[in-house]
Amino acid sequence: MHLYVHVPFCARRCSYCDFAIAVRRNVPSAEFTGRVLAEWEAGQSAPWWSEVGPIETIYFGGGTPSQLDAAAIGQLLDGIRRRRPVAARAEITLEANPEDVTPALVAAWARAGVNRVSLGVQSFAPNVLEWMHRVHGPEQPARAVAALREGGIGNLSVDLIYAVPDTLGRDWRADFDRALALMPDHLSLYGLTVEARTPLGRWVDRGAAHPADESRAAQEYLEANARLRAAGFEHYEVSNAGRPGFHSRHNLAYWTRAPYLGLGPSAHSAVGTRRWWNVRDWSKYRVAEPGREVAGDEHLTPDQVRLEALYLGLRTRSGVAASMLPENLINQWIDAGWASRVGSQVGLTPDGWLRLDALVTQAAGA
Ligand code: SF4
Structure with a gap:
């Protein structure tokens, strides 16, 4: 935790x-x-x-x-x-x-x-x-x-x-x-x-x-x-x-999707597939009844879990399991100098990180 x-x-x-x-x-x-x-x-x-x-x-x-x-x-x-x-x-x-x-x-x-x-x-x-x-x-x-x-x-x-x-x-x-x-x-x-x-x-x-x-x-x-x-x-x-x-x-x-609890205004929390977040402003947070600070929550669907795992994993040097990505996309990224493969993982290079959002979008749609 x-x-x-x-x-x-x-x-x-x-x-x-x-x-x-x-x-x-x-x-x-x-x-x-x-x-x-x-x-x-x-x-x-x-x-x-x-x-x-x-x-x-x-x-x-x-x-x-x-x-x-x-x-x-x-x-x-x-x-x-x-x-x-x-x-x-x-x-x-x-x-x-x-x-x-x-x-x-x-x-x-x-x-x-x-x-x-x-x-x-x-x-x-x-x-x-x-x-x-x-x-x-x-x-x-x-x-x-x-x-x-x-x-x-x-x-x-x-x-x-x-x-x-x-x-x-x-x-x-x-x-x-x-x-x-x-x-x-x-x-x-x-x-x-x-x-x-x-x-x-x-x-x-x-x-x-x-x-x-x-x-x-x-x-x-x-x-x-x-x-x-x-x-x-x-x-x-x-x-x-x-x-x-x-x-x-x-x-x-x-980045590894471990459980975390956020306290204070605007703090976000995540346990399993549940996500919730507190009211954003201190002025609202300070007068909220303790235990009722939450402004919203959601349960991630399997597709959202995959997208989150891709986005967070590709932020890190160790990347994501190659099995999460199509082989042709991995090869395309490696040829462009945007990714490298180490064992069963694929991680982005600094050149790849410069286009992180675009690559995640590409991977999510593949
Ligand atoms: S206002 Fe400045 S010091 Fe305060 S949180 Fe934003 S960046 Fe940090």
Whole structure:
């Protein structure tokens, strides 16, 4: 079993972000902690608990979990452990923004059991950070990493965004070098996408911003892949690379369709073929009766299960069983340099990952 806790609070909305967040100057940590634990308590009577094992990973995502006060993560983990066994070697991840990280906060997280931190760096270029509406400056990631390492966080991931507009003049290679110089154990790479109802979406609509073209996005992605491999990382999923032994166990649970429970506004859950998701907004979630946070649910049909297994499997380097794909399609992909076969598995290459959606559509219709 895997647990996700969505912490919706952010200091400011980033220009590209369409996540379920609540911008707050004063974060209501105690109210949030109490409300999430009420959802946790109410969910203890769910019949599916008998189908799942101990909790192997816990992930505090957001939003910005590092915006919560020092006591909150410990209180949440204590409440979780009071009700369900958490594996002794569980991976417990917290997403943090560089400007929030202080030695005192790191000490509180480590005491609570957090052993992995994912740091939202995105870029080191001052004009890019400003354009993204990020709160931190170019020097804060290094200070945050030093505090995290000194505080005993032995598993550190860094997020970077590639394919920002040409007009920003961003030097991708220089940004990438600075990220590697932080000596992270794991690196997540996200291509900038334009979502409606975001500041970036509005800038693009009125012609004030122009997304990078596909060829530059591909060039930056493939360059990152080559440099990660040269630096000893394994690019094990379309957006993720880790040193050996440092792949994200929590995310691997999603990609291998293991059961997971999401707590907090907008959190999604999956057990067997059942999927359900909570109300999106904190303002609605906070007043919902505990146990009645769910906004929708569905049971996957066998066709949907196959599609989900294809899409999630092809995201990973280990891919899917060759028996899930027609032989002529596999050969076509291999000839084009988009896939490779290892034993009975077929996985996409980085060139294949660049066209992941199209290849999944092709496979689903085959
Ligand atoms: S910090 Fe993360 S969740 Fe918050 S607005 Fe920025 S990208 Fe979105």
